[in-house]
Amino acid sequence: GYKNTIITIVVGLCFNLTLTAIGAYFLTRKKALWHKPVMILILITMYFSGGMVPSFLLVKSLGMYNTLWSIMIPNAISTYNMILLRSYFSTIPESLVESVHIDGGGHGTILFKIFIPLSLPAMAVMVLYYGVGHWNTYFNAMIYLQDRSKYTLQLILRDMLIQGSNLDVDEQDAEYQQVVESIKGAMVVVSTVPILCIYPFLQKYFVGGMMIGSLKG
Numbered sequence: 001g002y003k004n005t006i007i008t009i010v011v012g013l014c015f016n017l018t019l020t021a022i023g024a025y026f027l028t029r030k031k032a033l034w035h036k037p038v039m040i041l042i043l044i045t046m047y048f049s050g051g052m053v054p055s056f057l058l059v060k061s062l063g064m065y066n067t068l069w070s071i072m073i074p075n076a077i078s079t080y081n082m083i084l085l086r087s088y089f090s091t092i093p094e095s096l097v098e099s100v101h102i103d104g105g106g107h108g109t110i111l112f113k114i115f116i117p118l119s120l121p122a123m124a125v126m127v128l129y130y131g132v133g134h135w136n137t138y139f140n141a142m143i144y145l146q147d148r149s150k151y152t153l154q155l156i157l158r159d160m161l162i163q164g165s166n167l168d169v170d171e172q173d174a175e176y177q178q179v180v181e182s183i184k185g186a187m188v189v190v191s192t193v194p195i196l197c198i199y200p201f202l203q204k205y206f207v208g209g210m211m212i213g214s215l216k217g
Helices: 002-028 035-044 050-061 077-090 092-103 107-115 117-135 139-144 152-171 176-214
Strands: none
Touching: 002 035, 002 077, 002 107, 002 117, 002 152, 035 050, 035 077, 050 139, 077 117, 092 107, 092 176, 117 152, 117 176, 139 152
């Protein structure tokens, strides 16, 4: 479960950060073609979705069923995160963009050499949001993953908790109950300690990114 979760976090974050940054950069270019229609379509996805059954049929038709791609690709972009990153990108002076254009740089240069390096607090927020999302995911894994060898950590812990709850009903021995409760406590520690260890290193960026995003509205 740890191995599958780590793979999901590393590969998933690469997709998340790249696609979210590209989308946020596009939304800051008010002169881009179809800027307003695309913005409206993106906002619609915050309030309406196709539902679980169409999503399942889509994942299965694309050949991602029972693979780790099924829990990474469908959630590659969060609309809220993209709008938050766009708000941070909007604080970057337009004069920097114009100077890059004058020197012959393209949009790729502006995004990866100007916007992203100047937006480390916001990118740290994206890492934390997406990382915690991948770490805690179990519902999509429960729907799309069939082989137990591909289960994520949270899905394995869920199965263990369910089995432990069922055993609580069948067994009344006090010592046995204590063992079951100890196992549950150990599982909580296993699933939370890694995030608790990473968060202090991102805390200062997290606070700065959230404040600037909120001020830009």
